[in-house]
Amino acid sequence: MSTSKITILLFSFLAFVLLTLTHPVEDQQSESQTLATPTEEDLAALAINDPTPKFFANITIMDPVTSKNVTTQASYICDTTSGSPSVHWLREISGRLRGEFHNRGCKQTNQFGSHCTKLIAMGDAAASICGEYFRGFICDVVGFAGFWIADHCAWNGLAGGRFYVGEGQPMKLAFHKP
Known part of the structure; x- marks a missing residue:
């Protein structure tokens, strides 16, 4: 594998990790909690x-x-x-x-x-x-x-x-x- 391909894969991985770590976490309800909310x-x-x-x-x-x-x-x-x-x-x-x-x-x-x-x-x-x-x-x-x-x-x-x-x-x- 050439050095340029390894470099691109490494930068892609770092970008993914950086986005994942800096993305704000929203208050997420579990699916079971969402489904348990009664409707009219x-x-x-x-x-x-x-x-x-x-x-x-x-x-x-x-x-x-x-x-x-x-x-x-x-x-x-x-x-x-x-x-x-x-x-x-x-x-x-x-x-x-x-x-x-x-x-x-x-x-x-x-x-x-x-x-x-x-x-x-x-x-x-x-x-x-x-x-x-x-x-x-x-x-x-x-x-x-x-x-x-x-x-x-x-x-x-x-x-x-x-x-x-x-x-x-x-x-x-x-x-x-x-």
């Missing part, structure tokens, strides 16, 4: 996703076993995240439950494990009923609950949540991805 959307999602059950009202439903009207408490919890189903598909399955399956029985038929039964799935949304084995409601009630979750838990076009019906050991109607 994040704060809105947190407000929606309060894990405390929200009392809805006393509702009157027909008990499919006795065919009598029963007044019971209902509450809900929003579980909307970026992984929740779209409001569109949640409204579609709710409309189908209230329309096509209106008077049919939606029952929990899973005796083991999760004690949840998936009732319907369309697009990226599903509705499940969880709780006591072989207990349930007419599907119109599940559809109503789906519309309620879609209307009250929506965030960025997505919605997910749980609707509880009954007292003591309430039945849970869950709206989630299939």
Whole structure:
């Protein structure tokens, strides 16, 4: 290697070192700190996703076993995240439950494990009923609950949540991805 090439490389290296040492260091936040700063959307999602059950009202439903009207408490919890189903598909399955399956029985038929039964799935949304084995409601009630979750838990076009019906050991109607 010639002396001129070595000299140029040496001066280039010295220039790089000099620039690096004299460049002012800015107050840099780590990437994890930058990503952890909540945005207004994040704060809105947190407000929606309060894990405390929200009392809805006393509702009157027909008990499919006795065919009598029963007044019971209902509450809900929003579980909307970026992984929740779209409001569109949640409204579609709710409309189908209230329309096509209106008077049919939606029952929990899973005796083991999760004690949840998936009732319907369309697009990226599903509705499940969880709780006591072989207990349930007419599907119109599940559809109503789906519309309620879609209307009250929506965030960025997505919605997910749980609707509880009954007292003591309430039945849970869950709206989630299939």
